[in-house]
Amino acid sequence: MRLLSWLLASGLLSATGTLAQVTVPSSFTVGAKFQIVIHNTIDPDSPLEPADALVWDIDLFHLARTPEVANHIRSTNPSATILCYFNAGLAQTSDCDYPRWDSSGLLGNPYDITDPDLFPDERWINIKNATAREWIKWRISLARDLGCDGVDPDNIDGFLNDYDGDNGTGWSLSEDDYVAFVTELAEHAHGLTTLQGNTMLIGQKNAPELIGRVKDVLDFAVLEDCRTINDEEDYEFCTDFKEAYIDEGKPVFSIEYPSTIGENGECWATGASEDEYNVACEEGAAGFSTVLKIQGEGELNGCTQYCDGGEPGTGVVVTPTDPERDGDPCPNDAIRGESLGGQGTGRWRWRK
Numbered sequence: 001m002r003l004l005s006w007l008l009a010s011g012l013l014s015a016t017g018t019l020a021q022v023t024v025p026s027s028f029t030v031g032a033k034f035q036i037v038i039h040n041t042i043d044p045d046s047p048l049e050p051a052d053a054l055v056w057d058i059d060l061f062h063l064a065r066t067p068e069v070a071n072h073i074r075s076t077n078p079s080a081t082i083l084c085y086f087n088a089g090l091a092q093t094s095d096c097d098y099p100r101w102d103s104s105g106l107l108g109n110p111y112d113i114t115d116p117d118l119f120p121d122e123r124w125i126n127i128k129n130a131t132a133r134e135w136i137k138w139r140i141s142l143a144r145d146l147g148c149d150g151v152d153p154d155n156i157d158g159f160l161n162d163y164d165g166d167n168g169t170g171w172s173l174s175e176d177d178y179v180a181f182v183t184e185l186a187e188h189a190h191g192l193t194t195l196q197g198n199t200m201l202i203g204q205k206n207a208p209e210l211i212g213r214v215k216d217v218l219d220f221a222v223l224e225d226c227r228t229i230n231d232e233e234d235y236e237f238c239t240d241f242k243e244a245y246i247d248e249g250k251p252v253f254s255i256e257y258p259s260t261i262g263e264n265g266e267c268w269a270t271g272a273s274e275d276e277y278n279v280a281c282e283e284g285a286a287g288f289s290t291v292l293k294i295q296g297e298g299e300l301n302g303c304t305q306y307c308d309g310g311e312p313g314t315g316v317v318v319t320p321t322d323p324e325r326d327g328d329p330c331p332n333d334a335i336r337g338e339s340l341g342g343q344g345t346g347r348w349r350w351r352k
Helices: 002-010 060-065 068-076 098-102 130-145 175-190 208-217 237-244 274-280 323-327 332-336
Strands: 034-037 055-059 081-087 090-092 107-110 122-125 150-154 201-205 220-224 252-256 289-292 303-306 316-318
Touching: 034 252, 034 289, 055 060, 055 068, 060 068, 060 081, 060 130, 060 323, 068 081, 081 090, 081 130, 081 201, 090 098, 098 332, 130 150, 130 175, 150 175, 175 201, 175 208, 201 208, 208 237, 220 237, 237 252, 274 289
Parallel strands: 034 055, 055 081, 081 150, 150 201, 201 220, 220 252, 252 289
Antiparallel strands: 090 122, 107 122, 289 303, 303 316
């Protein structure tokens, strides 16, 4: 009842039990062709491939460093929807706004305290803290100001590290904490109007444990490895997301990682093996916007294979990227977490 009361008070839910009106781009539909490139910055000086992709998921802070990428995508396909990926549950040293996190006292343990070499540059955020939540909401406002139509907030499942008192995050976080966190982010996003005149969208990134509790306040989902191509156990959460999102008219963007599409950042023109391709692109994937990506280093670079007619060895596309731009200086406002008219309320501005 507390969550229901909060939703009513916030305006996300009306007294009749319906969600607040959300307007979406006309091309943002179930099955829309999707591309995700967050490992490197898309090269705005090279022709965009695939030119017919309708939904692009790109890194928020790459876009902050190279804002012309948004116009590059829209000039190729004016109907494109741009989603901005960012790390919602952790702060990492490559984030433009990391300096204020680093000295805030709001960062806990590294990503995996049992494996210090796994993402050692990322630390869990105390999402129960009001200041931390405001700073994450600022990232959503920044995404809007840079021209994004929605956000893809990652790592909303830190509670998995804290089961049974393990406290892997350093903050003893629960599922309830993340439900409240995601719901507050959704309220903030839906209160913003994009530069294209639609509601700012927000999706669910993985975290199948939360589906039943957050699906009604979110607009889409982004999944990784839901077909468990290389896992011994079949988790079957593809079906859960199909029922919760696709069957309700909300897109699900699915990323699979065949071991045979490339390695060490290299893309193989032959694409995934027939067996892996068939698993990733099986008939049961109907309705999912699926991309196949390489495993390991550079897994979310420009290399992609699409399920385009059920023929292995086809559908391989490489989006041109410029890795040298990944390390471009951050704009001062992004470092300080500022925007014109106050945090999270105005248009982005550049300071020399």
